[in-house]
Structures are given as structure tokens and as C-alpha cells.
Amino acid sequence: MDPTKLIAxxxxxxxxxxxxxxxxxxxxxxxxxxxxxxxAEHHSEERVAELALADAAAWPGTRVLIGGLGMGFTLRAALDRLGAGGRAVVVELMPAVVEWNRGPLAHLAERPLDDPRVTLEVADLVDYVAARPEPFDGIVLDVDNGPEAFTATSNSRLYSRNGLRRLLAALRPGGTLVVWSAFESPPFLRRMQQAGFAARAVRARGRGKKGARHTLFVGRRR
Ligand SMILES: C[S@@+](CC[C@H](N)C(=O)[O-])C[C@H]1O[C@@H](n2cnc3c(N)ncnc32)[C@H](O)[C@@H]1O
Structure with a gap:
């Protein structure tokens, strides 16, 4: 097996x-x-975009919010579903991740940052949502390994009942929030429901019908 190479x-x-x-x-x-x-595995990262845009993709001028960029698989899947008038706002905390997406990772998701429908915000999603952006038709939250802070401790503010209410307010009526998770969390699903979402958990695998088992929390603003 090849040795692991540090790139950056x-x-x-x-x-x-x-x-x-x-x-x-x-x-x-x-x-x-x-x-x-x-x-190596990105099927569920694409599935979150499909679920967030399941109802909205055909609407004119659909707007989707994606946090964060990662390797760009979710963003690519969203762009593939949006029409010419659609818009994707991607919020990424770490400038290095953006730089890597423009460099060694660019080919993985076919350079999604070059698409004119994309607006990139190098910012903390917690602050972006707290600033009450114009509402979106779909929101994808994939900033940690699930609804527990992992990348940054302040991310816990996204998963609290108040955080979920802010995310609800950032959606248009009928809009959908999808949260990617490596684990199940009945308490998080309950919090989504208490915050006002019609919420359910959907299972997905890392490689289509194979690979790691993931849980996608899907909440619709009524
Ligand atoms: C698991 S990756 C996302 C994978 C992505 N869905 C894909 O398709 O490759 C998580 C990303 O969220 C970013 N992130 C973590 N906390 C964030 C925050 N508070 N605001 C914005 N981006 C954040 C990380 O830097 C990382 O790029």
C-alpha cells in the first residue's frame, strides 16, 4: 500500500x-x-444536496445555502440540480480549505467554485446564519461529523434548539434543512421537531449501497 503523503x-x-x-x-x-x-466515500455528501433540493430544484431562482465546502461534493451535487437561474451560497470557515479546493482538490468535484452561480463566503456559518440572511429554499449543514461540535466548539450553537430556530428562520416556508451525520441522534431529531421542523432521519451509505452508514436529518419548514 502507498505511504500517506502530506500535501499541505x-x-x-x-x-x-x-x-x-x-x-x-x-x-x-x-x-x-x-x-x-x-x-474515498462521498455518496451521502451528494445525497444531502438532493434531499435539500428535492422540492425546490425546479422553482425559478432557487437559492441553496451550503455549509461548509469540504471537498466540494455537496456543492457539485447542488449545482447539478439547480437551473440556470439558481444560486448556491457556500460558507466555509477555513481559508486553507478554499485554497486546497482551488488547487490539489479542484478536480474531485469538477471545480465547483468556478461556477458563476456560486457565491463563496469565507466565514463562520454560526455568524452567517445569526446575521439573518435572506431566506433560502434549501440549507445543507455538513460542518462536523454530525450534530455535535467537532471542527470548532462554537458549532454547538448550530445544533441547539435556538440554533435550529435560526436555521428555520433562514428558510422560506416549504424549504428544507438537511444535516449530515456519521451517527444517529434521536435527541437531535426531537430538537428539530421542537424547533418547528417536520423532521425525519434518512439513512445513506458512503458508497451508494456500500460503505459507512450515515444518518441524514431532513427538516421541512411548514
Ligand atoms: C465534513 S466537511 C464537508 C464535506 C462536504 N459536504 C463535501 O461535499 O466535501 C466540513 C467542512 O465544514 C467546514 N466548517 C466547519 N465548521 C464551520 C463553520 N462554523 N462555518 C463554516 N464552515 C465550517 C470545515 O472547514 C470543512 O470544510
Whole structure:
């Protein structure tokens, strides 16, 4: 097996080591000793975009919010569903991740940042949502490994009942929030319902019908 190659590194806002590595043709991004994402499995990252846009894709001028960029698979899947008049706003915390998407990772999702329908905000999604943006038709939240802070401790503010209410307010009536998760969380599903979403959990696998098992929390604003 090939050795792991360090391609680049940076620091998270909390000072943890953020690394981009490659091995046997696949790329991984790690935070400290933990894996944040890998290019080996991305089916469920695409599925979140499909679910967020299931109703809205055909609406004229559909707007989708994607947090964060990662390797761009979710953004690509959203762009493939949006019409010419659609818009995708992607909010990414780490400038290094954006730089890597314009460099060594660009080919993975066919350079989604070059699409004129994309607006990139290098910002904290917590602050972006708190600033009450113009409402979206779909929101995808994939900033951690699930509805527990992992990349940045302040991300816990997204998963509280208040955080979920802010996300609800950032959706148009009929709009859909989808939260990617590596684990099940009945308490989180309940919090979504208490915050006002018609919410359900959908299962997905990392590689179509194979790979890691993930849970996608889908909430519709009534
Ligand atoms: C698991 S990856 C996303 C994978 C992505 N769905 C894809 O298709 O490749 C999580 C991303 O969210 C970013 N992130 C973490 N916390 C964030 C925050 N508070 N605001 C914006 N982006 C954040 C990370 O830097 C990382 O790029």
C-alpha cells in the first residue's frame, strides 16, 4: 500500500492542526488526529444536496445555502440540480480549505467554485446564519461529523434548539434543512421537531449501497 503523503497543512481557528494528505489516489482532511473527510466515500455528501433540493430544484431562482465546502461534493451535487437561474451560497470557515479546493482538490468535484452561480463566503456559518440572511429554499449543514461540535466548539450553537430556530428562520416556508451525520441522534431529531421542523432521519451509505452508514436529518419548514 502507498505511504500517506502530506500535501499541505494549516491551523483551525482554535489552533488545531488541519492537514491535507493523499494515499493511493484518495485525499483526506484531518483535524488533529481525527479524520474530517475523505474523497474515498462521498455518496451521502451528494445525497444531502438532493434531499435539500428535492422540492425546490425546479422553482425559478432557487437559492441553496451550503455549509461548509469540504471537498466540494455537496456543492457539485447542488449545482447539478439547480437551473440556470439558481444560486448556491457556500460558507466555509477555513481559508486553507478554499485554497486546497482551488488547487490539489479542484478536480474531485469538477471545480465547483468556478461556477458563476456560486457565491463563496469565507466565514463562520454560526455568524452567517445569526446575521439573518435572506431566506433560502434549501440549507445543507455538513460542518462536523454530525450534530455535535467537532471542527470548532462554537458549532454547538448550530445544533441547539435556538440554533435550529435560526436555521428555520433562514428558510422560506416549504424549504428544507438537511444535516449530515456519521451517527444517529434521536435527541437531535426531537430538537428539530421542537424547533418547528417536520423532521425525519434518512439513512445513506458512503458508497451508494456500500460503505459507512450515515444518518441524514431532513427538516421541512411548514
Ligand atoms: C465534513 S466537511 C464537508 C464535506 C462536504 N459536504 C463535501 O461535499 O466535501 C466540513 C467542512 O465544514 C467546514 N466548517 C466547519 N465548521 C464551520 C463553520 N462554523 N462555518 C463554516 N464552515 C465550517 C470545515 O472547514 C470543512 O470544510
Amino acid at each position: 497543512e494549516a491551523r483551525t481557528p482554535a489552533g488545531e492542526r488541519l492537514t491535507l494528505t493523499s494515499r493511493s489516489g484518495y485525499f483526506s482532511v484531518g483535524v488533529g488526529r481525527d479524520l474530517l473527510m475523505s474523497s
